[in-house]
Amino acid sequence: MQHLLSPKQVANAIGASESSLKRWCDQGLLTTVKTAGGHRRIPVQEALRFVREHNHAVVEPHILGMSATDDRKGRRIEGCAERLATALLTNNEQACQAIVFDLFLAGQPVSQIFDEVIAVAFRTIGEKWKCHEADIYEERCSCQIALRILHELRSKQTPPNSGLVALGATIEGDQYALPVTMSEIVLREVGWDARLLGSSIPFDSMANAIQQIEPRMLWLSISFISDESAFIAGFNRLFETASKTNTAVVVGGRALTTEIRARLHYSAFCDTMRHLEEFAKTLRRQAEIAPTKTRKPRKNA
Ligand code: B12
Incomplete structure (x- = not known):
């Protein structure tokens, strides 16, 4: 309700x-x-x-409905990543919420909060894990807190009404949930009806989703690749399917090295959530100027 x-x-x-x-x-x-x-x-x-x-x-x-703030120092991005890393590692969920929601209420773009605060905090956590200063359970627990915050942010967004559907996923074996969830929020923020299918989805299943839903965009966050050759073959097959429905394939993620990217077909590669936001805005403007003739309205779209 x-x-x-x-x-x-x-x-x-x-x-x-x-x-x-x-x-x-x-x-x-x-x-x-x-x-x-x-x-x-x-x-x-x-x-x-x-x-x-x-x-x-x-x-x-x-x-x-925001469990935010008690003061005004959290309204600027500077220093927030360090504070968030500490709050995550000490399991202080309330402090984590206050840091993120303060920035959100202050009008900071979600893309910037994700790139410059949450991703940076997780880089710190990753470094600490590598140096045995943070335990695995602390890293996992931090991910759970961050995901709950992302879900709450999503629930505070105006429901999109542009009719532009985007589907998102991670590839089979890729359990990294944060960047793919962030992408959904960023896309919804700029008016896309972005729907996250979930993590670890086989390419064939993604192809089925494209054929049935005919989205204007498919975004994939690729943070882990188990078998490089199988990935490249599966990905390029998926791109062919997407071309038939005029679906733009947008990719990002730490596992996409320059060498791997050179062997892939895609519409756009983004390093950051900010890039995704800009690309999505451009694609939206183009779609509004020239709606795709072949795309017919779908009952559940
Ligand atoms: C959390 C985490 C995990 C968790 C994730 C849980 C979950 N539910 O999400 C799990 C348990 C899966 C995990 C596993 C492993 N991990 Co890990 N993990 C991390 C950690 C700490 C954070 C990752 C994260 O979510 N960051 C937050 C996101 C938002 O940031 P990001 O990935 O940088 O994404 C940004 C951009 O890349 C871009 N982007 C990303 N995707 C996309 C997509 C689109 C469309 C767009 C536009 C942009 C975009 O925008 C984002 C925001 O700026 C990183 C440390 C780090 N440096 O990031 C290590 C890290 C990535 N992990 C590492 C390792 C070694 C592993 C394991 C191999 C450990 C092991 N021995 O088992 C396994 C891999 C197994 C696997 N199958 O994936 C290493 C990788 C080292 C390397 N050189 O590759 C890191 C760097 C830690 C370290 N410092 O050593 N990990």
Whole structure:
């Protein structure tokens, strides 16, 4: 069920007056829905979009369903990666949430939070694991916390309505869940109906999904390759399937070395979530200018 807020609640969340809030609604800065009794209500995702885009300070984040903040130092990216690594390794989930959600509420692009805070924190954790300063269970536990935070961020996004479907996955044997989940959130942030199929999906199954759903984009995060030749053959076959439905194949991930990439067919390679965001925006603009003629509307799309 949709979580709806009254204008007064949103006003309280950002320390504004109820009349200002109602004026912004009247100006169309906030999209509202009407209750059966004719009262205006604001979906929580819409309130968050407004707050982020218009740079409002949030004084009562819990009203917006965010378990964030207690101070303002977390509103800048600098220093957040180190703090997050420490909070993850000490299993302090509340502190982890505060770091990420503060940045989110402050309007920092999710792509930047992912590239410059979460990925950097995990690099630190990886280094500590390598030097035996962090145990395997601490690394795994950190991943679980990060995934819960990513799922919560996703639930706070406005549902996409562009009709542009993107499917995402990791390849068989690749258990790395964070980058592929981040990609879904980044794509949804720029209006794509991004649907993460999951981790460790065989190429044949991905091909079936492409044929049935005919997405405009397939994104693959490739962090681990067990058999290089089988991967290259399977991937290039998948690219052929994707070409038939005019599906752009976008790839990224630490396992894609320059040598491997030279042997692959794909539409775009991205080093970062920021790159993905920019590419997705461009592709969206192109799709809006020239919708694909062959693609027919699907019941469950
Ligand atoms: C967590 C983790 C794992 C977990 C993941 C669990 C999970 N549920 O996700 C698991 C348990 C799978 C794991 C396993 C192993 N791991 Co590990 N792991 C890590 C760790 C600590 C974090 C990885 C991560 O998720 N980072 C966060 C993501 C978001 O960052 P990222 O991968 O850099 O992604 C960024 C970009 O690459 C890009 N990107 C990535 N994918 C995509 C996709 C698209 C479409 C786009 C646009 C962009 C993009 O954007 C991201 C954000 O900027 C790294 C350390 C590190 N340096 O990253 C080691 C690390 C990758 N692991 C390592 C190793 C050695 C292993 C094992 C071999 C250990 C073992 N002996 O069993 C196995 C591999 C087995 C396997 N089958 O995969 C080494 C790899 C060394 C090397 N030179 O290759 C690392 C670097 C640790 C280290 N310092 O030594 N690991």
